[in-house]
Amino acid sequence: xxxxxxxxxxxxxxxxxxxxxxxxxxxxxxxxxxxxxxxxxxxxxxxxxxxxxxxxxxxxxxxxxxxxxxxxxxxxxxxxxxxxxxxxxxxxxxxxxxxxxxxxxxxxxxxxxxxxxxxxxxxxxxxxxxxxxxxxxxxxxxxxxxxxxxxxxxxxxxxxxxxxxxxxxxxxxxxxxxxxxxxxxxxxxxxxxxxxxxx
Numbered sequence: 001x002x003x004x005x006x007x008x009x010x011x012x013x014x015x016x017x018x019x020x021x022x023x024x025x026x027x028x029x030x031x032x033x034x035x036x037x038x039x040x041x042x043x044x045x046x047x048x049x050x051x052x053x054x055x056x057x058x059x060x061x062x063x064x065x066x067x068x069x070x071x072x073x074x075x076x077x078x079x080x081x082x083x084x085x086x087x088x089x090x091x092x093x094x095x096x097x098x099x100x101x102x103x104x105x106x107x108x109x110x111x112x113x114x115x116x117x118x119x120x121x122x123x124x125x126x127x128x129x130x131x132x133x134x135x136x137x138x139x140x141x142x143x144x145x146x147x148x149x150x151x152x153x154x155x156x157x158x159x160x161x162x163x164x165x166x167x168x169x170x171x172x173x174x175x176x177x178x179x180x181x182x183x184x185x186x187x188x189x190x191x192x193x194x195x196x197x198x199x
Contacts, residue, residue, distance in 0.1 A: 008177075008181055009124060009125065009128055009181065009185075010181055010182070010184070010185035011184075011185045011188050011189065012128065012132075013128060013129055013132045014192060015132055015135070015136045017132065017193075018132060018133055018136035018137050019136065019138075021193065021194060021195050022133070022137065022195045023137065023138060024195070025195045026082070026084075026139070026142070026195075027079070027082075027084040027087075028087075028194075028195040028196070029195045029196065029197070030078055030079050030082075030084065031079065031084075031086055031087040031090065032090050032092075032195070032196040032197055032199065033075050033197050034072055034075040034076055034079065034086055035089045035090060035092075036092070036126065036197050036198070037068050037069070037072035037075060038068070038069070038072050039092070040064075040068040040071075040122075040156075041064075041065045041066075041069045041072065043119055044061040044062075044064040044065040045061070045065050047061045047115065047116075048061045048062070048065075050112070050115075051112060054167065056166070057163055057167070060159060060163065064156065064159070067152070071149065071152070074145075078141075078142075078145070090196060092196075092198055093191075094125075094187060094188070094191050094198035094199070095122060095198065097187045098118060098121055098122065098183070098184065098187060101118070101180065101183050102114045102115060102118050109168070109169045109171065110171060112167055113164045113167065113168050113171050113173060113176065114176070116160045116161075116163050116167075117160070117161075117164050117173070117176060117180050118180070119156075119160045120156075120160035120161050120164070120180075121181075121184055122198075123153050123154075123156040123157035123160060124153075124157045125184065125188065126153045126197060126198070127153035127154045129197055129198070130146045130147070130149050130150035130153060131146075131147075131150045133146040134146040134147035134150055161173070161177070164177075
């Protein structure tokens with residue numbers, strides 16, 4: 001089963017992105033990846049702060065934040081081992097564009113579901129990018145690393161979808177997810193050109 005079938009992404013990443021762009025600047029890729037993991041941990045913490053009354057969600061976000069920071073640590077270790085330095089945080093324009101799609105207003109349930117679907121979307125695209133990296137990068141260590149993280153991101157994606165359905169009230173999560181997928185397909189057309197996880 002392909003990642004398109006599993007994740008429902010409408011536009012796959014061109015594998016030549018790895019050969020033509022990423023491999024020429026591994027340091028940039030790793031720095032960007034490190035901050036992606038840190039932001040994912042921050043997002044989990046934000047969901048806790050916004051929804052302290054949802055104990056199941058809080059527990060899952062605690063575990064997620066810990067896992068994402070462990071990934072950050074591991075990426076940073078790769079950076080150091082290769083004689084690189086962690087650069088400054090890169091602005092993630094892809095995530096910024098997706099964030100604009102989150103519903104403003106509409107009550108706490110609507111906002112929670114949209115935040116969870118926004119999170120699922122980022123995990124889905126990250127999973128797809130990690131798969132492309134693992135299958136195409138000419139670096140055995142990074143290929144194995146990105147294969148491992150691909151599996152992890154798929155689990156996170158499924159978790160966010162499950163939580164959205166758990167706390168959705170009368171919101172049609174599947175219908176809203178289809179809207180996210182259609183929007184993401186438009187957004188991602190402008191990316192895949194630089195050595196960033198979502199770039």
